[in-house]
Amino acid sequence: MKNTGFVRDVHLAIEQVEREAWFDMYAAAPAAIVQRTNIAFRRLGTAIGLADRGTPIAEFNRVLGLGIDEPASEDELERAIAWMKEHAVPSHALQLAPTARPEGLPQSLEARGYRRTGNGWAKYYRDASPAEGHPIPTALEVKLVRPEDAAHFGQVVQAGFGLPAAVADWQSALVGRPKWNVYAAYDGGVPVACGAMFIDGGWAWLGVDATLAEYRGRGAQNALIERRIADGIAAGVSGFTAETGQPSEGEERKNKSYGNYHRAGFTRLYVRPNYVLPQA
Numbered sequence: 001m002k003n004t005g006f007v008r009d010v011h012l013a014i015e016q017v018e019r020e021a022w023f024d025m026y027a028a029a030p031a032a033i034v035q036r037t038n039i040a041f042r043r044l045g046t047a048i049g050l051a052d053r054g055t056p057i058a059e060f061n062r063v064l065g066l067g068i069d070e071p072a073s074e075d076e077l078e079r080a081i082a083w084m085k086e087h088a089v090p091s092h093a094l095q096l097a098p099t100a101r102p103e104g105l106p107q108s109l110e111a112r113g114y115r116r117t118g119n120g121w122a123k124y125y126r127d128a129s130p131a132e133g134h135p136i137p138t139a140l141e142v143k144l145v146r147p148e149d150a151a152h153f154g155q156v157v158q159a160g161f162g163l164p165a166a167v168a169d170w171q172s173a174l175v176g177r178p179k180w181n182v183y184a185a186y187d188g189g190v191p192v193a194c195g196a197m198f199i200d201g202g203w204a205w206l207g208v209d210a211t212l213a214e215y216r217g218r219g220a221q222n223a224l225i226e227r228r229i230a231d232g233i234a235a236g237v238s239g240f241t242a243e244t245g246q247p248s249e250g251e252e253r254k255n256k257s258y259g260n261y262h263r264a265g266f267t268r269l270y271v272r273p274n275y276v277l278p279q280a
Helices: 004-027 031-037 074-087 105-111 147-161 166-172 220-234 256-263
Strands: 039-044 047-052 062-064 093-095 115-127 141-144 180-187 190-200 203-211 239-245 267-276
Touching: 004 039, 004 047, 004 062, 004 115, 004 190, 004 203, 004 239, 004 267, 031 039, 031 166, 039 074, 047 074, 074 093, 074 105, 105 115, 105 267, 141 220, 147 166, 147 180, 147 190, 147 203, 180 220, 190 220, 203 220, 220 239, 220 256, 239 256
Parallel strands: 062 093, 203 239
Antiparallel strands: 039 047, 047 062, 093 267, 115 239, 115 267, 141 180, 180 190, 190 203
């Protein structure tokens, strides 16, 4: 990334493809699960609101893309907050990329009671150069999940992250869906890890990286990342993005996901903070 204009374009592209991936993920939720767990999603100007009271964590209850495509107006901000308060858990987050406009957006959130909380999310970028194989190949086999095996993916997502049972059927619905490539790593015929790739506008978002506890440390995620990069390049992708939680200073090497993406040639471009309403 050699010039300011290119960096700005990359920042916009990686925020947009992540936004569209999550919006489409919510659109994929089966009607029965939506009704049972109060899943909701909506475009809020150029941002999106995501809500799932059945999964009360920030990843599933947040505003994404605020002020990215164009400056967020006070009205857009008010509508986003009102929608989240109505549909999401009280601990929902508004995420602001460093390029979000107007520049005073963080202060506008703070004036409404939101506070920057935690370390935020590390946002990564990678170009479309081939990935180097890990020096110690895994014995696990990575496969593109077929529709008849969709439950393999959902089960690993649910168990690997320790999420509510309904998440398994929801995530299984991504298999075979347009723009999605969904993968699992197998030990024999047993699915033990997974990852997904969403492609839109020549960009790929990598996410939903989960590994069953007893299979961690066996190279599954390195192999899943390499496979998605290779398949994305074959599909004409020009750039990749992913995100992980930002470790505390000095703790980076202890965070497996953080290390996996750096090892695969991704560069951390910035940290995107979470703004949350303090809970009594």
